[in-house]
Amino acid sequence: MLMGEYSHNIDPKGRMIFPAKLREGLGMRFVVTKGLGERCLAVYSYEEWDLLAAKIKNLPMSKARALQRVLFAGAVDVEPDKQGRILLPAALREYAGLQKDVVVAGAANHAEIWDKDQWLAECSKLDEQEIAGIMEELGL
Template sequence: MFLGEYQHTIDAKGRLIVPARFREGLGDKFIITKGLDGCLFAYPPQEWSALEQKMRSLPFTRADARAFVRFFFAGAAECELDKQGRVLIPANLREYAGLEKEVVVVGISSRVEVWAKDRWEEYNTKSASSVEEIAEKIVDFDLGI
């Protein structure tokens, strides 16, 4: 399980040091793809496989399902940690997420998210005012909250 928020930087070559607490869970090779809300999602192989199976069950006759699957898979890349615990994030994914220098790496249960620091701060500011309202809506999912 991935938890926590870590401040990092991306070097001039596009490499990001993956927080030590996330390295074991992600493994030596993992998948990074375009995420929602303007960030990147990183999945360990077993989580990616489970997600892939769910995506396969989407109705390919629906345009919105096809669009989402294309978005998610076309943006995906298999990445590998180097000996220093860094990952080279492909240029197209850095551009999508607005990753330049300062980033925030966040553990979200089964995945890791990589955010441009300014986007993360903006997202937190906007969502902070509605967290209680969101919690009330999702209590119907019986999360035990």
């Protein structure tokens, strides 16, 4: 399970250190693509990527096409270098609005890379009552 929140910077070449704890859960190589419905990047292990691809393949073609275009067209295979850095292509950085300060967050079966300010704004959207309501739905 991928969890935790990590602050990092993107260097002028578009590289960032990807957190070691999350690399352990993702493997030596993993996939970075556009986040679904949010301006962030999603990071999947190849095992999770294959599961996602299989689920999309089983959708009606009219729904599958849009998801395939978003997820697969911009996806990149990533292998961290010896310093644990990954290269984020300019198109993906632009999509997610990533400049310099980023947050990498574990999200159970995948990780997400957010612009730091956008992450803080996103986190502030859920208030305590909403969180309590969701936890109640889950029986917690």
